[in-house]
Amino acid sequence: MYTIKISLTLILSVALWGNTIAQTHHTHEEQTEESDTVKVRSIRELFTKGEVEGHIRNYFIATINHKELTDNYANAIGAKIGFRTAPYHGVRLGFAGLFTYNAFSSDLSEADPIARRLPGTELELFDIEDPTNGADLDRLDELYLEYKSEGLFAQAGRISFTSPLINPQDTRMKPYAAQGIQVQVPIKENNRLTLAWLDHFSPRSTVEWFTAGESIGIYGSGVDPQGEPSEYEHHTKTAGVAIAGLQAKPHPRVQTEIWNYFIENISNNLYGKALVEVAPQVSVGVEGLYQNQLGNGGNKEEGKRYFPDQKQWLIGGRLAYEPKDWSFSLNYLHTGNEGRFLFPREWGREQFFATLPRGRMEGTGNADLLALRVVKRWSDQLSVEGAVAKAWMPSVDDHRFNKYGQPSYVGLITDIHYTPQKPVLDGLSFRLLYVGRFSDTSGLALEDMYYKTNFHQINLVTQITF
Template sequence: MPKKMALSAALYLATIWGSVSAQEHTSPHTAPDSVAENDTVQIRSVQDLFRKGEVEGHVRNYFMATFNYGALSDNYANAIGAEIGYKTASLYGFRFGFAGLFTYNLFSSDIWERDFISEKHPKLELELFDIEDPHNKADLDRLDELYLEYNSARIRAKAGRFSFNSSLMNAQDTRMKPYSFQGIKLQFPLQQNGLFTLAWFDHFSPRSTVSWLRADVSIGVFSPGVDANGNPSGYAHHTQTRGVAVAGLQLHPNKRLSGEAWNYWIDNVSNNSYGKAVVVVAPQVKAGIEALYQFQVGNGGNPESTLVYFPDQKQWLAGGMLAYEPNKLHLSLNYLHTDGDGRFLFPREWGREQFFATIPRGRMEGMGKSDLLVAKACKQWAGNFSSEFSVARSWLPAPNDYRYNKYGAMSYWGWVADLNYTPTKPVLGGLSFRLLYVGRSSPDKDIPLKDMYYNTNFHNINFVTQLTF
């Protein structure tokens, strides 16, 4: 009881302190690339190249609290930090850029301690800091980007460390640190609103970490779950791969049709092909379909069956969306089915899947033979205020059905409330606020208490305040 009272007091304090509900912003430097204007004529010296560059970034305060079921521990944490990026002016289409960020644990519960019942760390609060070192409260800085880019009407190229966004690999800047990538990216604008992308990545800095890691070392930084026999997965630090090659095609030929297709070839691990299409079937009515197919490449990461990341399986998923979109309102029903020989597997350290039925705290990676149904209602109100409400129902294999359930997840009812506000007064320009609430409950009443911890029967509250410049 004292801990719950302390948690409530901390929540109240954080509300007063100013961390209340912030709009979730993608970091400014993660915006889609655009063809830069060639201002070579204005550059008279190397000094001008830097003087006429651009500074961008944000300051973010993030308060999170989770109320778990019964005697399971409740937790809270407040992170504060900033990211500052800079890119030079353009010289014959070339620009150099970099960005760094830092985070501090302003206050928190004992997130470095394991829960007495489940023997696990507080998952969500710890993700605000460093999941590899729960005791790390201040040494949380990272060189997030360091790159050289070239932009022209025909090609956009970038090499070094930078953010990347696609259906399975993306920045997902929704904590204090995004997913970041090292490699090379080429993009070719096409006629009729199209874009063709080629990329190769061999180093990664996963969200909620401070290190840059080779591709083979990065796989397994997050919880590896169990293998198909129920034994702890052994692929962490044992996966053999040089990196991932990405190819993507995005098309929007007219106002009624849009689509995209992505292929991710992970050296010696797997090949993953994803595609989706959205069409306007009637005024204010949209329908969409999506599908993914994956199979093993090489030996799946390791010749030893106990150390393999991607076993010899063929896996697929399919989804659909039906939406009604009158003025500034979105109502949709979204569905996802996962099937095949085993489980949908893709490194969580490289981003978060973006399917029609995706909701916060609701990954489907690691699942097979499962279904997810989500109803969404989004509204853009006057005064730069928006709201989103979602209700989800999942049907998952039993937690001990290890062949199709990697992380011991259980079927659940879930609900999400997401409120975002950006002040319109010029004096408050750059400020944004977000309130995110996520709840989950499972219909199965015979779940062991230790298995509920950050898995089901919890309430998660997030208050974020951000100043973008």
């Protein structure tokens, strides 16, 4: 709460500063008309003229694992309801809460007898910290003060923050959520500067809020470079992460962005991306990330350290052809051999060119991922994506470069989005996602395949958005 109080003070200061700047270009009356979308004459009208938004979601998952490994299924139903007051001189208050129920499922609290691990994806619909929790799954997702004008956008409190490495990724029942302050400033046309400080997180598939250090390791900590179980969970020390991002379009055919994530006492992470249209409907892209240790990497004791003394990097590329209603792209990612690409999984999901559903490269080094994606937009109501990926991973026993023991694999994706056209069904949408992953089983232990490879998975999401 102390952090929230500081953040609210900062955003009020920012709002006053923004108004001062705006008034150098507009009269008071003009600024009021731009900031206030509705006329508010009392505190009561702040709420009676506010906005309600949210969704109701039903999510079914079923996974067929290899041979004797346990198959699982789960169906979650829940809703998110948010409210924003009407703006007053650009300032408004917002909050949102969500809840989830386990309608039915296999026993998610029972570990597979061979792999000795709990069901992966199905449990992520609910509470990964308490596999038996099927009903007490509510969370205050957002509580923020916001200021918006022509030249400034700022939020403070519990917010939704979007960037390549820290993002909501609202593809389960709960998104990743963060607490802190963010400021976005447009710079000329099509350029935007983002600054943020985040110090608390509520990871997807959890119901609690944690300090930045406490959140790291909730998703599982894998093994250290020597192959011993990592012990940094509950032992990582950091005040939070400072973020700076610049998204720019220096030329009509060029899009760029650069982000820096300064995780106090852990690591600094510099990411950049550029997309260039080289011919009509043809574009190429390149991206890269470089990271190095800060302070003691999270703990002065080596066995409890999250980020070792390393300088790691990755590089990716994209070649795309996008005629009308189609998109064909070949995407590539390589993680360097200086260590392992490490970034807290609890804060979001990496968004690289080659990123596909249910696939991460975090925790790997000296690895390659190649993905071919095809998207067909049949209409405003229907789009279909198909993808095939090949991942060349280090051996599951090469702990220096393979933190989570992920085998090399071939992955298949089919992703169908459908929105009914009839006005009476406005707000209703469906998503059908198939994920398949396959590996050579020779020399691969059965327990090393559980939710990592040689499985088929069906996801069916029905949602009403309002």
